[in-house]
Amino acid sequence: MYKTIESSGISKSFGPTKALDEISFSVNESEVFGFIGPDGAGKTTLFRIITTLLLPDKGEIKVLGLDCKADYKKLRKNIGYMPGRFSLYQDLTVEENLNFYATVFGTTIEENYDLISDIYSHIEPFKKRLAGKLSGGMKQKLALSCALIHKPELLVLDEPTTGVDAVSRSEFWDMLAKLRQHKITILVSTPYMDEAMRCDRVALIQGGKILAIDTPQKIREGFSKKLFSARASEKYKLIKALKQFHNTLTAYPFGDSVHVTFMNDTIDDSLYDHLKTSGINDAYITETEAGIEDRFLELMNKPE
Amino acid sequence: MRTILYLIRKEFIQIFRNKFISKAIFAVPIVQMLLLVPAITFEIKNVRLAIIDKDMTPESRGLISKLEGSTFFKISYSTFSEDEANNLLHGNKCNIILHIPSGFGKDIVNRNPGKLLATVDAINASTAQLSWAYLNGVIRDYNKDLITENISTGTMTPFPVIQITNRYWYNEMLNYKYYMLPGILVILVTAIGFLLAGLNMVREKESGTIEQINVTPVRKYHFIIAKMVPFLLIGLVDLALGLVIGKLAFNIPFAGSIFIMFLGATIFLIAVLGLALFISTFSDTQQQYMFVAFFCMIIFILMSGIFTPFESMPMWAQDFNLINPVAYLIRINRMVMLKGSTIQDISHDLSALVLIAICFTTLAVRRYRKRA
Numbered sequence: 001m002y003k004t005i006e007s008s009g010i011s012k013s014f015g016p017t018k019a020l021d022e023i024s025f026s027v028n029e030s031e032v033f034g035f036i037g038p039d040g041a042g043k044t045t046l047f048r049i050i051t052t053l054l055l056p057d058k059g060e061i062k063v064l065g066l067d068c069k070a071d072y073k074k075l076r077k078n079i080g081y082m083p084g085r086f087s088l089y090q091d092l093t094v095e096e097n098l099n100f101y102a103t104v105f106g107t108t109i110e111e112n113y114d115l116i117s118d119i120y121s122h123i124e125p126f127k128k129r130l131a132g133k134l135s136g137g138m139k140q141k142l143a144l145s146c147a148l149i150h151k152p153e154l155l156v157l158d159e160p161t162t163g164v165d166a167v168s169r170s171e172f173w174d175m176l177a178k179l180r181q182h183k184i185t186i187l188v189s190t191p192y193m194d195e196a197m198r199c200d201r202v203a204l205i206q207g208g209k210i211l212a213i214d215t216p217q218k219i220r221e222g223f224s225k226k227l228f229s230a231r232a233s234e235k236y237k238l239i240k241a242l243k244q245f246h247n248t249l250t251a252y253p254f255g256d257s258v259h260v261t262f263m264n265d266t267i268d269d270s271l272y273d274h275l276k277t278s279g280i281n282d283a284y285i286t287e288t289e290a291g292i293e294d295r296f297l298e299l300m301n302k303p304e
Numbered sequence: 305m306r307t308i309l310y311l312i313r314k315e316f317i318q319i320f321r322n323k324f325i326s327k328a329i330f331a332v333p334i335v336q337m338l339l340l341v342p343a344i345t346f347e348i349k350n351v352r353l354a355i356i357d358k359d360m361t362p363e364s365r366g367l368i369s370k371l372e373g374s375t376f377f378k379i380s381y382s383t384f385s386e387d388e389a390n391n392l393l394h395g396n397k398c399n400i401i402l403h404i405p406s407g408f409g410k411d412i413v414n415r416n417p418g419k420l421l422a423t424v425d426a427i428n429a430s431t432a433q434l435s436w437a438y439l440n441g442v443i444r445d446y447n448k449d450l451i452t453e454n455i456s457t458g459t460m461t462p463f464p465v466i467q468i469t470n471r472y473w474y475n476e477m478l479n480y481k482y483y484m485l486p487g488i489l490v491i492l493v494t495a496i497g498f499l500l501a502g503l504n505m506v507r508e509k510e511s512g513t514i515e516q517i518n519v520t521p522v523r524k525y526h527f528i529i530a531k532m533v534p535f536l537l538i539g540l541v542d543l544a545l546g547l548v549i550g551k552l553a554f555n556i557p558f559a560g561s562i563f564i565m566f567l568g569a570t571i572f573l574i575a576v577l578g579l580a581l582f583i584s585t586f587s588d589t590q591q592q593y594m595f596v597a598f599f600c601m602i603i604f605i606l607m608s609g610i611f612t613p614f615e616s617m618p619m620w621a622q623d624f625n626l627i628n629p630v631a632y633l634i635r636i637n638r639m640v641m642l643k644g645s646t647i648q649d650i651s652h653d654l655s656a657l658v659l660i661a662i663c664f665t666t667l668a669v670r671r672y673r674k675r676a
Binding site: 051052053073076077079081083085086089090092096099100103104105146 | 306307310311314317318321322511512513515516517518519520521522674
């Protein structure tokens with residue numbers, strides 16, 4: 001099967017800092033592939049290598065069947081890149097920006113309008129407005145339009161939803177889902193675990209290393225213990241008490257509840273007794289399904 | 305080609321959308337010409353004299369009235385105290401003390417050589433020497449009057465004197481404005497090319513837009529050309545504006561061909577823009593760029609021979625000027641405007657500029673990396 005990206009053993013260091021450490025992965029044609037990891041995990045560095053902006057110290061990487069080092073000129077014609085920071089011309093209008101990127105890729109807005117129409121139609125009423133004067137969500141739509149205007153085969157989005165409100169974030173993922181019908185492979189990174197579910201496959205990345213690569217569902221299923229969700233009126237006290245309990249494996253806050261695992265995967269009376277002696281009388285504990293974040297934390301804390 | 309044109313168009317849109325820059329581009333030449341051309345002058349006028357006349361004879365008064373009649377000197381103080389005169393010189397109240405000792409008139413009448421003492425404030429060596437020379441000239445004049453007087457009264461026999469007649473060519477009235485204006489035009493064009501283009505490039509770095517450009521198939525020389533052309537055109541427009549002001553405000557003569565002057569300026573601008581873009585590849589912030597660019601500009605301008613005669617610089621400084629584009633263009637401008645030099649006359653300077661332009665531009669294109 002044709003792989004859009006194939007990488008083996010990619011490493012990159014900046015001085016003493018190892019940004020990427022032996023990264024190997026492959027991305028299939030027309031899939032939405034997510035890199036999930038906290039800030040500083042190495043996502044941006046990896047994306048800069050894929051978009052030919054940066055050379056790796058070590059390792060092989062082929063994108064769209066082309067070598068990132070040797071064939072970077074050919075490659076640039078077929079990649080759409082949206083950097084994490086908004087980097088369009090703030091002093092050009094919406095239309096001028098789009099026109100500019102169309103021209104530098106040797107195309108026109110009209111030629112590929114069908115590809116961006118879903119996204120661009122949202123901001124088209126403001127096409128005479130300066131890009132710097134757009135709201136965050138509109139800036140993001142413009143940036144996506146500009147990255148798509150030359151009909152790239154691979155779209156690389158570096159943290160596209162960071163700093164965008166929840167509604168716009170959800171809208172944005174809907175737009176990405178629609179792009180699939182145009183057979184565009186999408187590589188996206190995000191620090192938000194909940195967005196992982198919208199990808200076909202995800203790679204969990206941390207400290208320049210890939211922890212796991214799989215479908216979001218499989219990654220969740222990989223959680224090795226039974227997960228319980230605990231609630232009480234005093235959350236901080238609850239975590240403290242759970243951590244002191246002899247049978248507890250892990251306990252960490254998750255939204256307004258606490259996610260706990262136990263060595264024997266069961267809750268019994270001794271737990272409630274322990275909580276009561278710790279002064280918690282309203283504890284409510286149920287079994288719950290593990291999410292990506294739970295699996296991420298499990299992998300992260302796993303002793304090597 | 306379409307890409308380059310579009311890139312250039314984009315630069316122009318951005319430049320003229322910036323309310324400040326778009327006005328400054330036209331305000332700078334006007335202010336610079338009207339301010340600098342009349343202000344920067346080496347002409348010596350109104351040298352302030354303090355006179356100690358201890359003689360008080362018709363002879364000493366004759367000399368003083370000769371000094372009073374000269375446009376160079378202004379007798380600011382007359383005193384009998386040497387201490388007071390020294391204090392005046394120390395306090396910057398006068399530039400020269402002329403001491404006429406008692407017996408000056410008597411010596412002249414008795415045909416003995418008269419003695420004078422001049423004390424000159426020499427903080428600025430060239431002003432000191434020049435004013436001393438002027439003072440000498442006035443005294444020599446006075447001396448000649450005495451001789452003629454004595455010959456006509458028959459107390460002295462005439463002797464042969466060599467008469468020198470001189471004529472100043474190319475700037476007959478020794479008008480400093482004519483000398484400075486071609487140089488000020490160069491400073492104007494340098495500032496436009498050097499500062500605006502470099503800052504523009506660094507701004508793309510700061511705002512991250514260069515990252516987005518780098519992933520596009522835009523060729524780097526397209527990008528560099530698109531960064532140069534707008535500022536080249538603006539530089540030439542400013543030059544034209546400067547010339548018009550020179551003509552209207554100072555009635556500057558233009559002996560040579562306008563075409564040659566613009567040819568020189570075009571090559572010069574390419575050189576300066578190349579250097580600016582080269583420096584910008586090292587700078588990550590506009591602040592960094594400004595610092596380096598300012599430093600380079602000061603060196604280029606002060607060493608160019610705009611204020612000081614090129615020939616009297618030490619040898620190494622003259623050698624440095626082999627790579628100083630400002631020095632070439634100042635020479636070219638002065639020759640073309642005042643002497644009416646032809647292409648053949650300035651072919652040496654022109655070809656050197658071409659070489660510098662090629663070098664700097666090549667450096668800029670080579671240093672600019674689309675990937676790290």
